[in-house]
Amino acid sequence: MKICKILITVLFSAALLMSCDSEKILPVDELPTEVRAYVGNAYPEAVIIYAKQESSLFNTTYEVQLDNGIKVEFNEEGQPIDIEFDVDD
Numbered sequence: 001m002k003i004c005k006i007l008i009t010v011l012f013s014a015a016l017l018m019s020c021d022s023e024k025i026l027p028v029d030e031l032p033t034e035v036r037a038y039v040g041n042a043y044p045e046a047v048i049i050y051a052k053q054e055s056s057l058f059n060t061t062y063e064v065q066l067d068n069g070i071k072v073e074f075n076e077e078g079q080p081i082d083i084e085f086d087v088d089d
Contacts, residue, residue, distance in 0.1 A: 022054070023055075024052060024053045025052045030051075032074075033078070037065070038072075048066060061081070070083065070085055071083070072087070
């Protein structure tokens, strides 16, 4: 019974650690080609200020912040999934 409790604790701890998100700042040239192509076509005058990769157990997303206040999030395939506009009043 004691071994069973230890095993369950170890498995739960491993699952918890594996589900943690990982975030990493990326140089622009390490972004997927599809992400760079989308930004270049959709916002040709904009410059990417920063890019980051967020990884979890099941997926990876990319986020870019442009110098015009637009932030775009992409899925693993490089398709935009969220666009935020910084609107100043």
